Amino acid sequence: MIEIIASGPLNTVQDLGRRGYRNIGVATAGAMDPVALRVGNLMLGNADNCAAIEIQTFPFKVRFTRTLAIALTGADCKARLDGQPMLPWWACTVQAGQELELSFPKGGARGYLCVSGGIDVPVLMGSRSTSLRGNFGGHEGRTLTAGDTLAVLDGPLPALPAGGFGVTPPGQALREHFPVDDDGALLLRAIPAGEYALFQADAERFWAQSWKISAQSNRTGYRLSGLAIQPETVVEMRSYGLVPGIVQVPPAGEPIIQMSDANTAGGYPKIAGIIEVDLWRLGQAAIGSKIRLVKADTQDAIAAEQALEGYVQGVGRMLQALALR
Incomplete structure (x- = not known):
């Protein structure tokens, strides 16, 4: 007990x-x-x-x-x-x-x-x-x-x-695969999502600026504070399925990243999706810390996943060696 x-x-x-x-x-x-x-x-x-x-x-x-x-x-x-x-x-x-x-x-x-x-x-x-x-x-x-x-x-x-x-902690062992920017901002890879085209006027700012994790954040979602981004055209959307990592943009223009307790459905336009293999790092990001989104593709996600799985397998091999002593 x-x-x-x-x-x-x-x-x-x-x-x-x-x-x-x-x-x-x-x-x-x-x-x-x-x-x-x-x-x-x-x-x-x-x-x-x-x-x-x-x-x-x-x-x-x-x-x-x-x-x-x-x-x-x-x-x-x-x-x-x-x-x-x-x-x-x-x-x-x-x-x-x-x-x-x-x-x-x-x-x-x-x-x-x-x-x-x-x-x-x-x-x-x-x-x-x-x-x-x-x-x-x-x-x-x-x-x-x-x-x-x-x-x-x-x-x-x-x-x-x-x-x-x-x-060795994964953040240290995999530093080259899961980097931090020179200013301390956590770099998180994301793939443009369904309504990305609506944000073309503000898309560059979405990727370029550092976002701060707001105090209005919890296990359901992380709200990001920064210069607001807005769609060029306001559209009325039907609710759609959500998963952790989806980045939605509510009317105020400050993105929300769905986390482990993510809503199962929502209707805000989605600008991007953080690759799943980067979400553990976001789960360790404290309120008030800075992140920056980096445009990525599926090949980037696969490479990061392979690096992480290699680390986990390496830990397993070390434990096998300990057991043989």
């Missing part, structure tokens, strides 16, 4: 999401940084879809009531285990009674606490993820609060090296 000692709002149980139900209005949900979740589970020998705790408000503190293996991935949340510093992207064994505390990140927005076996909450529509908008899934369909207890699925403990081990 895991006892929640302290937790801010919006910390939830998440896996890789609820697939195949958007046609009936059920959002995917799932981890905002799926790479961190996949790698954390890989480090523990879990299936990559095992449920973990996504932490985005701090401080967050838990007590373990039995021996477990854990992995911390995602943002560097200055973790301390029984008061001793614990490195990010690190896996180790914890004993009953030990306490783990996470603080406001040095960089990034969300940390992930993965446990051997995965968090044991009910599977609903094929997923253990929390749907905050639907008030179901995860732990009672809500955010975690002090006093909650989470069960852990039974399974053998992985044979971790004494003291634990770490992996």
Whole structure:
């Protein structure tokens, strides 16, 4: 069991999401940084879809009531285990009674606490993820609060090296494939979408300017602050299906990027779609940080996907080597 000692709002149980139900209005949900979740589970020998705790408000503190293996991935949340510093992207064994505390990140927005076996909450529509908008899934369909207890699925403990081990974070290992601009803006590749032609007068500004992630942002969507963009012709559109990554432009002209809890349908004109393989980076972008959209095509998306999968496979090979010692 895991006892929640302290937790801010919006910390939830998440896996890789609820697939195949958007046609009936059920959002995917799932981890905002799926790479961190996949790698954390890989480090523990879990299936990559095992449920973990996504932490985005701090401080967050838990007590373990039995021996477990854990992995911390995602943002560097200055973790301390029984008061001793614990490195990010690190896996180790914890004993009953030990306490783990996470603080406001040095960089990034969300940390992930993965446990051997995965968090044991009910599977609903094929997923253990929390749907905050639907008030179901995860732990009672809500955010975690002090006093909650989470069960852990039974399974053998992985044979971790004494003291634990770490992996190189993907942002560091794949810097050339997932770059940051000289001014610190996150560069996100996007492909022009259905109504792109309506924005020809402002299209160059859409790509050229830096956008700031507004405080009016959450797991459903990130609203971008900057010089507004407008279509040359106002059109009345029927609602259409949405997926994470779609960039819509409401009448005020400040784009909205659909995120993990994306609406299943909408009617604002869509100017672009951020490639799926870049969304984990956006999930780690904090409120107030800057992004810049880079025009891309399917070949760019395939190359980035191959680089990311190569990194994940490399982590797997390292773990196999550790197991042979």
